[in-house]
Amino acid sequence: MGRPPVRQGGTLRLVTPASDGAAFATQGLTKTYGAGPAAVHALRGVDLDVPRGEMVVLLGPSGSGKSTLLNILGGLDRATAGSARFRGAELTTMSDAALTRYRRHHVGFVFQFYNLMPSLTARENVELVTEIADDPLDPAEALALVGLESRLDHFPAQLSGGEQQRVAIARAVAKRPEVLFCDEPTGALDSTTGRAVLRVLQDVNRETGATVMIVTHAAATAAMAHRVIHFADGRIREVAVNAAPAPAETIEW
Amino acid sequence: MNGARRDFRIAGLVEAPEFLFSAPPGELMPDDSRFAVIWMNHSALAAAYDMDGAFNEALLSLTRGAETQAVLRAADRILEPYGGLGAYGLKDQISNRFITEEIAGLVVTSRVVPPVFLAVAAFLLNIVVSRMIRAEREQIGLLKAFGYTSFEVGLHYFKFIMAIAVGGAMLGCLFGVIGGRSLATVYQIYYKFPFLVFRVDPAAFVTGVAASVLAAAAGGILVLRGVFTLTPAVAMRAAAPADYSRAAAMGGILRTLLDQPSRMVLRRIAREPLRTLLAVIGIAAGMAISVAMVNVTAAFDITVERNFTLVDRSDVTLAFIEPLPDRVIHDLRRIAGVIEVEPFRSVPAVLRNGPQSYRGGISGLVAEPRLNRAVGADLAPLPIREDGVLLGSALAELLGVAPGDRLEIEVREGRRPVIEVTVAGVAETLIGSPAYMRIEALNRALKEPGRVSGAWLRIDAAQSGEIFRKLRGMPAVAGVTVATEARAALEKVMDSGAGAVRYLMTAIAAVITFGIVYNSARIAFAERARDLASLRAIGFTRAEAAFVLLGELAVIILLALPIGAVLGYFMGEAVSAGFSTDLYRVPALFVPEGYGAAAAAVLLAGMVSGWLVKRDVDRLDLVATLKARE
Numbered sequence: 001m002g003r004p005p006v007r008q009g010g011t012l013r014l015v016t017p018a019s020d021g022a023a024f025a026t027q028g029l030t031k032t033y034g035a036g037p038a039a040v041h042a043l044r045g046v047d048l049d050v051p052r053g054e055m056v057v058l059l060g061p062s063g064s065g066k067s068t069l070l071n072i073l074g075g076l077d078r079a080t081a082g083s084a085r086f087r088g089a090e091l092t093t094m095s096d097a098a099l100t101r102y103r104r105h106h107v108g109f110v111f112q113f114y115n116l117m118p119s120l121t122a123r124e125n126v127e128l129v130t131e132i133a134d135d136p137l138d139p140a141e142a143l144a145l146v147g148l149e150s151r152l153d154h155f156p157a158q159l160s161g162g163e164q165q166r167v168a169i170a171r172a173v174a175k176r177p178e179v180l181f182c183d184e185p186t187g188a189l190d191s192t193t194g195r196a197v198l199r200v201l202q203d204v205n206r207e208t209g210a211t212v213m214i215v216t217h218a219a220a221t222a223a224m225a226h227r228v229i230h231f232a233d234g235r236i237r238e239v240a241v242n243a244a245p246a247p248a249e250t251i252e253w
Numbered sequence: 254m255n256g257a258r259r260d261f262r263i264a265g266l267v268e269a270p271e272f273l274f275s276a277p278p279g280e281l282m283p284d285d286s287r288f289a290v291i292w293m294n295h296s297a298l299a300a301a302y303d304m305d306g307a308f309n310e311a312l313l314s315l316t317r318g319a320e321t322q323a324v325l326r327a328a329d330r331i332l333e334p335y336g337g338l339g340a341y342g343l344k345d346q347i348s349n350r351f352i353t354e355e356i357a358g359l360v361v362t363s364r365v366v367p368p369v370f371l372a373v374a375a376f377l378l379n380i381v382v383s384r385m386i387r388a389e390r391e392q393i394g395l396l397k398a399f400g401y402t403s404f405e406v407g408l409h410y411f412k413f414i415m416a417i418a419v420g421g422a423m424l425g426c427l428f429g430v431i432g433g434r435s436l437a438t439v440y441q442i443y444y445k446f447p448f449l450v451f452r453v454d455p456a457a458f459v460t461g462v463a464a465s466v467l468a469a470a471a472g473g474i475l476v477l478r479g480v481f482t483l484t485p486a487v488a489m490r491a492a493a494p495a496d497y498s499r500a501a502a503m504g505g506i507l508r509t510l511l512d513q514p515s516r517m518v519l520r521r522i523a524r525e526p527l528r529t530l531l532a533v534i535g536i537a538a539g540m541a542i543s544v545a546m547v548n549v550t551a552a553f554d555i556t557v558e559r560n561f562t563l564v565d566r567s568d569v570t571l572a573f574i575e576p577l578p579d580r581v582i583h584d585l586r587r588i589a590g591v592i593e594v595e596p597f598r599s600v601p602a603v604l605r606n607g608p609q610s611y612r613g614g615i616s617g618l619v620a621e622p623r624l625n626r627a628v629g630a631d632l633a634p635l636p637i638r639e640d641g642v643l644l645g646s647a648l649a650e651l652l653g654v655a656p657g658d659r660l661e662i663e664v665r666e667g668r669r670p671v672i673e674v675t676v677a678g679v680a681e682t683l684i685g686s687p688a689y690m691r692i693e694a695l696n697r698a699l700k701e702p703g704r705v706s707g708a709w710l711r712i713d714a715a716q717s718g719e720i721f722r723k724l725r726g727m728p729a730v731a732g733v734t735v736a737t738e739a740r741a742a743l744e745k746v747m748d749s750g751a752g753a754v755r756y757l758m759t760a761i762a763a764v765i766t767f768g769i770v771y772n773s774a775r776i777a778f779a780e781r782a783r784d785l786a787s788l789r790a791i792g793f794t795r796a797e798a799a800f801v802l803l804g805e806l807a808v809i810i811l812l813a814l815p816i817g818a819v820l821g822y823f824m825g826e827a828v829s830a831g832f833s834t835d836l837y838r839v840p841a842l843f844v845p846e847g848y849g850a851a852a853a854a855v856l857l858a859g860m861v862s863g864w865l866v867k868r869d870v871d872r873l874d875l876v877a878t879l880k881a882r883e
Contacts, residue, residue, distance in 0.1 A: 076790060076875045097794070104792025111879055115787035118494035119520035120513055128513040129791055157496035164494070171791070 023179060023211040024050040024073055028082035029092075031068050031234075042068040044234035045082065050227070052087075052178075055205045055212045055245065057222050060231030066215045067183055069231075073213070074107055074181045075099040087178075104132060108172030108210070110201075112184035114164040116156045122167045123152040126174045133175035142174035143167070145207075146200045162193030166200060173204050180204060182214045186221075198224060199248035220251050255302045257728065267292060268447045271312075274351040284742035288732075313340075338601060338665045341612065352444065361831070366761060369538070371464060373765050374421070375472030376531055377772050382414060383476040384776055393480055394488020403481040410477055411470075418469030422462040429461065500524035514797065517784075518804035521777075529809060532773050536813035537820055539766030540851045544821025545828045546759045547847035552829060552839045556683045561740050563632055564683065567595070567624040567709035568717075569724070570734040576667075576704035577729055585708055588723055590716030595624040596705040598692045601665040606652040613648070615662060617692035617706075624709035627680035627689050639691045641677025647833070648686040649679045662688075667699045683840070684743070766855055771862040774806050778866045785870055786878035799870045803863045810859045817855065818848050 031043040043065045050056055058066040071077035072084055075091060084091045086106070094102065103109075116125050123139050130136035143149055146166035156164050165185060172180055182201060186194030202224055205212040214221065222228040223246040230238040272290045276283050299305050315324055321342045328340040343349055386393070396406050430453060437451040500523040511519070522529045571585070576598065585594045598617030603610055618625070618637045626634040627643050635643060642660060644652070654660055658676045663669070680689070696702050712720050717735075724733045778785075781802060788798045822843070829841040 071876050074790075076879070100789070100792060100794050102792075103790060104794075107792070109790050111787075111790075113880075115783065115790070115879060116494065117513075117517055117784055117787070119497045119500070119517045119524070124513050124516060128788075131512055132792060132797075155496065155498045156494035158498055175792075 021051055022049050022087070023052040023054075024048065024084065024086055026069075026073075026082065026084045029069070029072065029079050029084055030081040031065075031072065031077070032080045041234050043072075043079070043082075046234075046236055048229070048236060048239075050211060050213070052211055053205075053209050054226040055202065055224065056214070056227045056229060057225035058213065058215045058229045058231060059217075059219055059222060060237075062217075064231035065234040066229075066231045068234075070181050070183055070213060070215050073179075074109060075102045105134060105175070106178045108175060108177035108180040110165070110168050110172050110180065110182040110185045112187040114156070114161075114168045114188075116164055116167055116171070118156050121153050121155055122148060122159065122163075122170075125156075125167055126171045129171050129175050135176060137174045137176060139170075139174060142170040145173065145203070146170045147196075160193070161189055162196060165189060165193075165197050169197065169200050169204065173208060173210070176208060177210055180210050180212045182212065184216060185214060186216065186218065194218075195248055195251060198251065202245075202248045223251055224248050259301065261291075261293070268445060271346055271348050273444045273446065274348040276347070283746070284738065336669070339603065339612065345612065355440075358831075362757075366758075367461075367464065369765070370761070371468035373535055373768060374465075375468040376535060377472075377768060378414065378417065378469055379472040379476060380528070380772060380776050382410065382473045383479065384779055385413075386410065386476055386479050388779070390483060390488045393483055394485045397483070397488065398485040407477045407480045410480060411473065414469050414473035415466065418466045419462070421469070422465040425461060425465060426458050429458070495524070497524055514801045515804065517801050518808060521805055522808055529812075532769055532809050533812045533816065535769040536766055536810060536855060537817035539762045539769065540813060540817025540855050541820035541824045542758055542762035542765070543851035543854055544818060544847050545824035546755045546762065547850050548821070548825035548842060548844045549755055549828050549839060551844040551847060552842045555842060556839060557740060557743055559632070560683045560743075561736060563626070563628050563634075565625050565709075565736065566711070568712045568714070568736050569710040569720070570707065570732075570736070570739075571710065571724060571730055572707040572732040572734070573705070573729050574731045575729075576701065576706050579703045579705050581705065581729070582708060585710065588720060590713040590720050591710055592713060593624060593711040595619060595622060595709045596692065597625070597707055597709065598695050598704060599706045600667070600695070600699070602688075603663040603665065604648070604652060604688060605661040605663065606654050606658065609652045611648060611651055611686065613686055613688065615642070615664070615688050615690055615695060617690050617695035619692055624711060627687070629678075630681050632681065635678060635680055637689055637691050638677045639694055641675040641690075643678045643680050643689040644676055645682030645685065645687045646679050647682055648688060649676070651686070655679070664699060667701055670698050670700075672698045762851075763854065763858075767858040767862070770806065770810065770855070770858040771865070773809060774803070774862040774866040777802055777805055778869055782873065782878050786873055786875050789873065789875055790879060795867075795871050799863075799867050802866065802870060806859060806863060810855060814852050814855060817851065821848065821851060 026046050026048045029043055029046040029048075030041075033040040033042060042063075046065070046069060048069075058070065060066045068077065072079050072091070073086070075094070079092045082092065086102070089102075091099070091102070109115075117128060120128060122143060126139035126142050130139050130142075136142075137145075140149065140152060143152060146169050148163060148166055148170065151159060151163060151167075154163075156167070159167065165188075169185075180201070185201065186197055189197060198221065201212055201214065204210060214225070222240075223242070225242055226245055228240040228242060229236055230240070269290070269292075274283060275288065275290055296305075299307060313324065313328065315321065325340040325342060329337060331337075332340070344353070393406055397403070430451075433453075434451045437449045440446065441449040497520050500520045573581075579596055582594050582596050585591060596619065600615050600617075601613075602615045603612050618627075620639075621636055622634070627637065629635050630646075637643060642662070644654065644660075649655065652660065654676050656676050656678050659673055660676055661671065661673050663671045674690070680687070692705070693702075696704055710720075721733060721735070724730055785798045785802060788801060789795070825847070826841040829839045833839045
C-alpha cells in the first residue's frame with residue numbers, strides 16, 4: 001500500500017468521497033497475540049461497516065474482542081491481518097507518526113479510569129487537547145457541554161468519579177472529533193452517575209454528529225444505540241439496528 | 254667521591270625508612286634516574302674521605318616519655334661547636350613527612366567520600382522503595398485484607414531493603430578487597446616499600462556493612478510509614494488522582510505564557526519540592542566535585558607549567574659539591590653550546606619570626622635573574638634587592654610576616670652567622686618555600702665573597718649530549734639536573750599518590766551525577782507511564798510526550814548547574830588548600846574550562862538518561878498502560 005495518505009497540516013486525505021457514509025469499514029480484521037500454541041486470537045476475521053454519525057454499542061463477554069477492535073479502529077493498536085479503513089484511509093498500514101496524527105485530529109477517547117492528567121485542572125486538561133487541535137471548541141464551552149461550567153479550575157483530585165469522566169468526555173469532544181471511542185466509560189461509576197455520563201455521550205452524538213462507539217458490559221446500554229454489535233470469541237455474532245434509540249435517562253441497569 | 258671517581262661492586266639492594274621518599278639535594282621530588290642513596294662500610298667511607306672516626310649524621314632513639322624538644326636543644330648544644338646543622342624530630346624528617354601526609358590524606362578521603370556515597374544511595378533507595386510501595390498498594394491491601402498485620406507487611410519491604418543493603422555491602426567488601434590490594438601495590442611501587450601487606454581488617458568490614466545497612470534503613474524506613482497508614486479498603490480501590498490543588502495555581506500571566514505540557518512539568522516539580530531539591534543538590538554536588546577536580550587538575554598543570562616557564566627557565570641546574578669561587582662561571586660559559594650561565598648561592602638556614610620558624614634555605618641570586626626568577630602576584634619578575642629578603646608567599650604566610658617586617662635568619666653553613674634582614678617583598682611561589690637574597694649580600698653575611706653553590710644554564714639543545722657528558726665529568730659537580738627530567742619527575746609525583754585521588758574523585762563525581770540523573774528520569778517514567786500513554790492516545794507525538802517527562806529532568810539539571818558551579822568554586826578552593834603544603838602550592842584558580850567540562854558532563858548524563866528513558870516512552874505499550882488502574 002505504500003505510505004499512508006496524508007496532507008500538510010497533518011489531517012488525513014480522504015480517498016473516498018465524504019458522502020460515502022461509512023465511518024469505518026473492516027474486512028477480515030484479525031488480531032493475534034503471541035504465537036504457537038499459546039497464541040491468543042482476539043479477533044478472528046471481523047467484517048464490519050459503521051455508518052457515520054451513529055451511536056454504536058459493542059457488547060460481549062470479556063475477551064470477546066470488542067476492546068481489541070476499538071483499539072485498532074482508534075489507532076492505539078495494530079491488526080495482525082485484514083483491513084480497517086477510516087473514511088477510506090487504511091489504518092492497518094499507517095506509520096506510527098500517521099497513526100498519531102490520526103488520533104490527534106480525528107479521534108477522541110474516553111477510558112474506564114478517565115486518564116486525566118492529575119497535575120492539570122479540568123480546564124487545563126481540556127486545553128491539553130485544544131492546544132494541538134485544528135479547530136477546537138472553547139475549553140469552557142466543552143466543559144459546559146458536560147455540565148461542569150462551575151468546576152473549571154478544580155483538579156482531578158477534587159472531582160468525583162463521574163465529574164472526572166465528564167472532564168474526560170469534554171477533553172475528547174473539544175477537538176470536534178469525527179469519532180469518539182469509549183471503552184467501558186461507565187465501568188467505574190455508580191448507576192446514576194453512569195446514566196448521566198451516557199446522557200452526555202448521547203448529547204455529543206446528537207449535537208456534534210460524531211460517530212460514538214462504546215464498548216461496555218452493560219447490556220442495557222444497547223437501548224440507546226443506533227446499532228448494537230454483539231461479540232463472541234473474536235467474531236461478530238450479531239449486528240442489531242435500532243430504529244428508535246431510547247434516551248439515556250430511561251436506561252435501567 | 255671526594256672529587257675522585259671510584260668503582261664499586263653492588264653488594265645488595267636495601268630500603269630504609271628514612272629514605273622511602275628520597276629527593277636529590279636541593280630538589281623536592283624523587284627521581285630514581287638521577288638520585289639514589291648508597292650505603293657502604295663506615296671505615297671504607299672514612300678512608301675514602303680521609304676522615305677517620307668522623308660522622309656527619311647521627312640517629313637518636315629516645316626513651317619513652319622523653320621531651321623531644323629538650324633533647325633536640327641539648328643535641329644542638331653539644332654539636333654546635335662542631336658545626337652541627339641542627340637536630341630535628343621524626344615529624345620533620347622529609348620521608349616520614351611525605352608518608353604521614355599521604356596517610357592523613359587517605360584517612361580524610363575515607364571519612365569524607367563514603368558518607369557522601371551512602372547519603373546518595375539512601376536517597377535513591379528511598380525513592381525506589383516509595384515508588385515500589387505506591388505501585389504495589391493493591392497487593393499491600395490484599396495482604397492486609399487476608400489478615401497480615403501492618404508490621405508483617407512492613408517487615409516484608411524492610412527485608413527487601415536489607416537484601417539490597419546487604420547485597421550492596423557484600424559487593425562493597427569484595428570491591429574493597431580488590432581496591433585495597435591494588436592500592437597497596439601502587440603504594441608499594443611508589444614508595445619502594447620492600448613489601449606492603451594488605452591486611453583484611455574485620456573491623457573495617459563490620460563498619461562498612463553496618464554503615465551501609467544503617468544508611469539503607471534510614472533511606473527506606475520513612476517510606477514504610479506508607480505501608481502502615483494504608484487501610485485494605487483504600488488500598489484495593491483505584492488510587493485517587495494525586496492532589497495537585499496546592500501545587501502552584503499558575504494563573505494570570507502564566508496562563509497565557511505556559512502551554513499545558515510545561516504546566517504539567519512545573520506542577521510536578523512544585524508538588525514535591527523536597528524531592529526536587531534533593532535531586533538538584535545531589536546533581537549539584539556531583540558537578541561541584543567535578544568542577545573542583547578539573548580545577549585542581551588544571552591548577553596542578555598550571556603550577557608545573559608556570560614553574561618551568563616563568564620561574565625556572567633554565568635548561569640545566571648544576572649543584573657543586575661545595576661552594577666554588579665564581580670564576581667557575583666563566584669556565585662554564587666557555588663550554589661549547591652553553592648560551593647563558595647564572596650563578597647562585599644556596600645555604601641551609603632557619604628563618605625565625607618570634608615563635609614562628611621554618612627550616613629551609615636561602616637562595617642568593619643576581620640582581621636581575623633571567624634563568625631562575627622570583628615572580629610577583631602578577632607573575633612579573635621581581636628584582637632581587639640588596640637590602641632584604643624576598644619570601645615565597647607560602648613561607649611569608651607560615652612565618653606571619655609582611656614586607657617591611659624584620660626576620661632573623663640563622664645560616665647553617667660556613668661561619669653560621671645569624672643575620673637580621675627586612676622582608677623586602679613576597680614572591681608568588683608555586684613549588685617549595687624559597688627565600689631569596691642578593692648573592693653578594695648573602696656572601697657578605699657569610700664572609701665568603703665570590704662563592705657560588707651552583708649555576709643555572711641555558712644550552713643549545715643540539716649539543717646537550719656533549720654538554721651533559723662534560724658537566725657530569727667535572728669532579729666538583731655534585732648534581733646535574735635537566736629541566737625536562739625534573740619536570741617529568743614533578744609531574745609524576747603530582748600524578749600519583751595523593752595526586753591520583755583526584756582521578757578517583759572524578760570517577761565518584763561521575764557515578765553520583767549519573768546515578769541521580771538516571772534515577773530521577775527512571776522514577777519519573779515509572780510514575781507517569783500512564784499519563785504518557787494517555788497523552789499518546791490523545792494524539793501527542795512521542796517527542797511531545799517525552800517533553801512532559803524529560804522537561805522535569807531538564808529543569809532539575811538547569812537548576813543544578815549554577816548551584817554546582819558555585820559549590821564547585823568553593824570546593825575547589827578547599828581542595829587546593831588541602832593539597833597545598835610548604836613543598837608545593839596548588840593555586841585556587843578559576844578555570845572556566847573546569848566549569849564547562851563539569852556542566853558538559855552533567856548534560857551528557859542528562860542526555861544519556863533522557864535517551865534511555867525516551868526509548869521506553871517510544872516502546873510504551875499504549876493499550877496495556879492505558880488500562881492499568883495505577
